[in-house]
Amino acid sequence: MDVLEKALEARSKKINKVETTKALKSPMEVYARLEEIAAAGYEGLAKEDSAYFLKCFGLFDKGEDFMLRVRIPSGQLIHEQALRIGEVAQTYANDYIDISTRMQVVLHYIQIENIAKVLHALKEVGLSTFQTGADNTRNTVSDPLDGLAYDNIIETKPIVDKLEKQFIENPEWISTLPRKFNTGILGSLSNSCNIFGHDCCFVLAQKEGRFGFNVYLGARVGVQAKDADLFVTADEVPEFYAALLRVFKRYGYRDNRNKNRLHFLLSDVGVPAFIEAVKEEAGKNYAEAGVTMVQSQNIALGSNKILLKDNTYAYKVIVPSGIFSGTDMIEAAKSAQTYGSGHLRLTYDQNLFLVNIPQEELSGLEASPLVAKYAAFNNLYFQDMIACAGTHTCSFGVIPNKPDAIEMAHFLNSEVAIENAQVRMNWSACPKGCGIHGIADIGFEGCKAKDEEGNRVDGVHIFIGGKITRRAKEAHVLHKSLPITEAKHHVKYLLKTYAGYKERSETFEAFETRFFSHNYSYQAISFFTKINYVLREKLGLNVMFELDKEPTSGRREEYELFTFGLKLFKLLTGEKRFEAVDGLSPTLARPRKIKRDEVSKLNPRVPPKLSEVIYNMTHENKSERAQVFSELLVALKEV
Known part of the structure; x- marks a missing residue:
């Protein structure tokens, strides 16, 4: 372990302030005083308790009230638990619930005097809030249809239960890690829980005829986990996980909190060295990786009823942006009991399943108040949309986010x-990326932008091309700092192209790979959505600049610029930019002698600035033509 x-x-020249705070007391000391704190109110709350220790139990001080995260391992709720969460939300949390991307629920507006009552009510039905914040192992996610779906090979909830008992319920592990630690375990063929997006990922694999898990490590916002080249069986997961956490606890950095996640340790020492340390800690030489079995996106995408x-x-209930209520959770619990097994499953995309519904009960469920409402x-x-909290309940939010989505x-x-389409759209209200926008088909990151009058307004950076099949892949930035009022039109033109060129039930993820990224540079796609926004929304022209199904420019930006310019000239004037010459390609054909404002002369509805843009794209002299789309995108802002 020398390395x-x-x-x-x-990295031990200094420690951060949080580590200094953690040394003041045991988190369980604060937990033991919760009733006393509740009785005394804010006057009985020490600064360090509010700033750190209460977060270990999911309690976040918002100044006038508290937010509470409720731990729901694998997102699985029995009838009594769902009912109790609904009752608590009604009584103590303004009847408001957020379903989060860690497959748990978040309650808001809890008054300090009610904290102990809330935690006691949840504990009565086996629900905990332990280690849902601060430097702890956060809620473990898995397939929401774990143990039930046809593509589920290994039921992972029994494994998760062992991990919960070993670490979450053990006071000795609370607040001992250098930084938060996210875990995912997937025993299914479809990626239904963003499996490559966690600090530690156990991914269904096959090795020499046995099913188990390949291990991937070190994801964070904007970075997917790395292959650790290691295979563990279901029985080996708990001991391996324990050794991994002990190594991270011992060698993880405690100086700069922005660089203390497992990712940074792995970047410095390398995954092989870290894995060797874990093997040494466990006293076991685990097998090399097998064949990762993740084959597709979530099988529930685009469907409400899963056999x-x-x-x-x-039966999947679509909850827009995860905004739910205590009243609806109670109704969900009752519906689950009336029509099925009484069990609910929360999903990482902020929806919920009522499970084990007999076929003859489906019509009754579909006519129920809950299903009718949503x-x-x-x-x-809405089916595959994610949106994090936003300014309404999060101090880091830059835009409202959920309402925007x-x-x-x-x-x-x-x-x-x-x-017959599937599109995943994820929204993050700030760069922290809690909405997982980086792996979306179309992702949004909240920011401030300027409108046409120069006013500061709510905006987004738009991302495209995230992947979750077989291996996750981060999306590319398509546009930066667009007002949301404009951004929706850019997305519209992406989707119009998808609608026009997709094959049968092809997902947007597959289409983006086959069409957008294969045929065009991302700069060209950015120009494509911008020019249509200018033509149709700003100028009100009844024309549509469309991408070619089989482009000839080969993703080379200079050729894309030229061919786009030729198409725009013809689209707006009805005439060709270059006169045909027998036997010559368009690039060698005789150019029309035009001026910068020629398009405006031929079509009076085209402003001179746009005419100049098209002229620069198709200049007779190749050396005088625009070389990159970015300069044209800047010019289009002035149209």
Whole structure:
């Protein structure tokens, strides 16, 4: 472990303030005083308790009230638990619930005097809030249909239960890690829990005829986990996980909190060296990686009714942006009991399943008040949408986010209705990326932007091309700092192209790989959405600049610029930019002698600035032509 010791020594010149705070007391001392704190109110709350220790139990001080994260391992709730969460939300949390991307629920508006009551009410039905914040092992996620779906090979909830008992319920592990630690375990063929996006990922694999898990390590916002080249069986997971956490606890950095996640230790020492240390700690030489079995996106994408192994169904209730309520959670618990097994499953995309519904009960469930209420969101743009908290309940949020996501989904559904399609749209209200925008088909990161009058407004950076099949892949930035009022139109043109060129039930992820990224540079796609926004929304022209199904420019930006310019000239004037010459290609054909404002002369509705842009794209002299789309995107802002 020499390499880890040297890395730690290099990062041990100082410790951060949080580590100093953690040394003041045991978190369990604060937990034991919760009733006393509740009785005394804010006057009985020490600064360090509010700033750190209460977070270890999911309690976040918002100044006037508290936010509370409720731990729900693998997102699985029995009837009594769902009912109790709903009752607590009604009584103590303004009847408001967020379903989070860690497959748990978040309650808001809890008054300090009610903290102990809330925790006691949850504990009565076996629910804990331990280690849902601060430097702890956060809620473990897995397939929401774990143990039920046809593509589920290894049921992982029994493994998760062992981990919970070993670490979460053990006071000796609370607040001992250098930084938060996210874990995912997937025993299914489809990626239904963003499996490559955690500090530690156990991914279904096959090795010499046995099923188990390949291990991937070190994800964080904007970075997917790395292959650790290691295979563990279901029985080996707990001991391996314990050794991994002990090594991270011992050698993880405690100086700069922005660089203390496992990712940074792995970057410094290398994954092989870290794995050797884990093997030494465990006293076991684990096998090399097998064949990763993740084959596809979530099998529940685009569908509300999923046939299960026992011939019953799982029914998916679409919860827009995860905004739920205690009243609806109670209704969900009752519906689950009336029509099925009484069990609910929360999903990482902020929805929920009622499971084990017999076929003969489906019609009754679909007519129930709960399903009827959320039926309006049962369309392409809500089914696979994620949005984190935003400014309403998060101090880090830059934009409202959840309302923005909902509004755009409604807009797109009215503008581009597509049959047999799947599009994942994820929204993060700030760069922290809690909405997992980086792996979305189309992702949004909240920012401030300037509108056409120069006013500071809510905006987004748009991302495209995230992947979650077989291996996750981060998306590319398509546009930066667009007002949300403009951004929705850019997305509309991406989706119109998808609708026009997709093959049968092809997902957007597959289409983006086959069409967008294969045929065009991302700069060209950015220009494509911008020019249509200018032509149709700003100028009100009844024309559409469309991408070619089989482009000839080969993703080379200079050729894309030229061919786009030729198409725009013809689209706006009805004439060709270059006169045909027998036997010559368009690049060698005789150019028309035009001036910078020629397009404006031929089409008076085209402003001179746009005419100049097209002229620069198609200049007679190749050396005088625009070389990159970025300069044209800047010019288009002035149109």
